[in-house]
Amino acid sequence: MSNGDDEPADASEEVDTDDAAAADEPEATAPTLPDEPTEESLTEYLEEIEAALDDAETEADLDDVEALLDDAEEALSDADLPEPDEDDEDADDPRGELEDRIAELREGVEDARGPYAEDVVEAIETAASTLEDTEWTADGRADAADAVETFVDAAAEAVDDAVEADAIETDPDAADADDGADANADTDGESDAAADRIAVLVDALDAVAAGIGDADLDPDDDAETIAALLEATDALEDGLEDAEEWDDLETHEQLRAQGYYDVLGHYKDYPVEWAALKEHEARGNVDMILLALDSLQSEFMERHCLEAFERMGKRGKTEDSVEELLGRAGKRDEFAIRILGKMAAEEAVETLLEYVDEDSNPQLQKATFKALGEIGSADAVGPLAEKLEMENDHVRPLAARALGLIGDTRAIDPLADALAEDDSDDVRAAAGWALRQIGTREALEAVAEYADERSFIIQTEAEKAQATLDAAATPA
Known part of the structure; x- marks a missing residue:
């Protein structure tokens, strides 16, 4: 401001217009708790508190409102208010209505608070968990990387030096290098590259969260x-x-991305998933058969996948295939049990021994x-030997043959x-x-002595045993 002579105005003459305006405004009167609380006075008091809540601008203002509500709640508990008529469902309940009003105002206080820096950190941690827990496509990882990089830049601009803008390397090639890889890829290098990329993104978000925590942002000032x-x-x-x-x-898009159809050239069998399955079986690609079993939810493909494992026998035995079949065997799946036998999977013995005494399920x-x-489980000898005396003569031969x-x-x-x-001649022949x-x-020798047995099948076993003994006795 100038006084016309280019001389500085006297400090005493300077007027702060904001202060003057504020001086003209009447000071807000704090709600006054009624001396003798009644329904009417408490209702009026809560209306004054609501007005104070509407005018609240800072966390301190909200703390004051919450203290007023505490006073109102205490006054209500001491107030002598009429009780509703229990026989009249429509009767007024002054105390209940006032309690509801206080609860509503408390919710208003909570809604008015914040936001806080902790809310931001929590949101970042949720995003980091999403990154780690989600199985992304290659395009998805690239888009996720873009989203994280954009966020890091925005956070750095908002908090200045509290967050480093280069918390994550911007390297588009790194996002595309693992194209086609995912958590189920059968190439370890591809899976590792995908995992490393996600780890970089998670580290970037962790760095931002730490920077925001260190910035000590105030919910009012910031x-x-x-x-x-x-x-x-x-x-x-x-x-x-x-x-x-x-x-x-x-x-089919997932299978194509994971290379399931790559083995196909010219094929005659349909559907194409079956044609690819046959080729994977021929090549011993256990992981691809498991992929088809997990992905193709049809009885047709499930049966063919399991039959492929049965034909492969020991060739199909891996840690993952045994785990899959053991899960099925644990549900009494006879087909899976049969396959575990073909695989000679020792891991299945403990589960199978539980079913030896299932006499009601031959x-x-x-x-x-x-x-x-x-x-070839030695642990099964005792339990199987006991089954040679079970009642079912259709199952006893199987126990004998298993022991053999x-x-x-x-x-x-x-x-x-x-x-x-x-x-039973069938049981005796199986024992022989x-x-x-x-x-x-x-x-x-225990078998050979039945060479004159009336039963042809037993006699045949005895003759074969004797022939083996004779061959062993004949000098070379």
Whole structure:
């Protein structure tokens, strides 16, 4: 301001227009708690508190409003108010209505608070978890990287030096280098590259969250900064939401991206998934068969995938395939049990032994006995030997043959007893066959003595045992 003579105006003459305006405004009167609270006076008091809430501009103002509500709640508890008529559902309840009004105002206080820097950090941590927990496509990872980089730049601009704008390297080639890779890729290098890329993005978000925490933002003084950060986190969330996940793809698109169809040239079998399955079986690509089994939710493809494992036998045995089949075997899946036997999967013995005594389910027992025999489990000798005396003469032969496949000499005596005493020729013949498989002199002699047996199938086993003994006795 000038006084006309280019002389500085006297300081005493300077007037702060803002202060003058403020001086003209009447001071707000704090709500006054009624001396003798009644329904009317408490209602009026709460209306004054509502006005104070509407005028609140800072966290301190909101603290004052909350203190007033505490006073109102205490006054209400001491107030002598009429009680509603219990027999009249429509009767007024002054105390209940006032309690509801206080609760509503408390919610208003909470809604008016913040936002806080902690809200921003929490949103960033949620985004980091989304990055780690989501299975992205290659395009999805690139889009996620763009969203994170944009967020880092926005956060750096909002908080100045509290966040480094170069918290993440902007390297588009790194996002595209692992094209086609995902958590199920059968190339370890591709999977590692994808995981490394996600780790870089997560580290970037962690760095931003730490920078915001260190900035010590005040919800009043830094309200604009916090609002800008929350806007940036909203954009980050939208960016991650729009980025492509594997679950967004159709099944055939997922399989194509993971190389399932790469083995196909000219093919005659349809559907093409079956044609590819046959080629993967021929090449021993266990991971691809498991991929088809998991992805192609049809009974047709499930059956063919399992049949492929059955034909492959030990070639199809990997840690992952055994885990898949054990999960099915744990649900009494006889097909899976049969396959575990073909794989000679020792890992299945503990599960299979639980089914040995399932006398009410002979089909399950048959599959179990054969699988234990093919696995060659010594732990199964005792339980299987006991089954040589079970009632079902359709299952007893399977127990005998399983003991023969295992080949443990501890089974000689129970098998010899079955050969001598069982009422079923099928069981006796199976016991004779099992003794021949064990193949010791004692076992062979136990069979050979039945060469004159009336039953042809038993006589045949005895003759084969005798021939083996004769061959062993003949000098070379």
